[in-house]
Amino acid sequence: MSRVGKAPIKIATGVKIDLKGQLLKVEGPKGKLSFHIPNGVSPKVEGQEIVIVKDESYDNADALQGVIRTQVQNMVTGVSAGFTRELDIVGVGYRAAAKGNVLSLTVGFSHPVDFKLPEGIQAKVDNNTHVVLTGHDKMLIGMVADKIRGVRPPEPYQGKGIRYTNEHIVKKAGKAAAGGK
Numbered sequence: 001m002s003r004v005g006k007a008p009i010k011i012a013t014g015v016k017i018d019l020k021g022q023l024l025k026v027e028g029p030k031g032k033l034s035f036h037i038p039n040g041v042s043p044k045v046e047g048q049e050i051v052i053v054k055d056e057s058y059d060n061a062d063a064l065q066g067v068i069r070t071q072v073q074n075m076v077t078g079v080s081a082g083f084t085r086e087l088d089i090v091g092v093g094y095r096a097a098a099k100g101n102v103l104s105l106t107v108g109f110s111h112p113v114d115f116k117l118p119e120g121i122q123a124k125v126d127n128n129t130h131v132v133l134t135g136h137d138k139m140l141i142g143m144v145a146d147k148i149r150g151v152r153p154p155e156p157y158q159g160k161g162i163r164y165t166n167e168h169i170v171k172k173a174g175k176a177a178a179g180g181k
Helices: 061-080 138-151
Strands: 016-020 023-028 031-036 041-046 049-054 083-090 095-099 102-106 113-116 121-126 130-135 161-164
Touching: 016 041, 023 061, 031 061, 041 061, 049 061, 061 083, 061 138, 083 138, 095 121, 102 138, 113 138, 121 138, 130 138, 138 161
Parallel strands: none
Antiparallel strands: 016 023, 023 031, 041 049, 083 130, 083 161, 095 102, 102 113, 121 130
């Protein structure tokens, strides 16, 4: 029994919901998103709320109800308020610059790495080392942030690399001095 799945989703002002069968389209001031709802659950629009109803004949309907409800909630929040993800670049000489839809990263390689941002994602760079990604699709922002972090993940000895803001890197101890005789 999913407690999350039972909770209704409040539709924010300025958000339009279009439901045709199992295809849900959400449109708001920040953009448009669509999602095909799998069999086992079905969305119902009731006034200014969306309720996800499960079909008891499916085995995984309980788990599916909670997952789909969260996905629909993220869609409604994304097109109305949007999402952000922040990254920090740590290291001497490491920096970033945003030029249109390309994020240029200088992170210790012999050449800068140009990362092309997908449609719907914007990047802003503060102080050359703080990257703020914004967009309306939460899943896409998470995937883009992970790919950017993957260019130079933080290494465990000095902590240099690209990390999420507020991510804690557990550092390893370096080589100990040789024991004296």
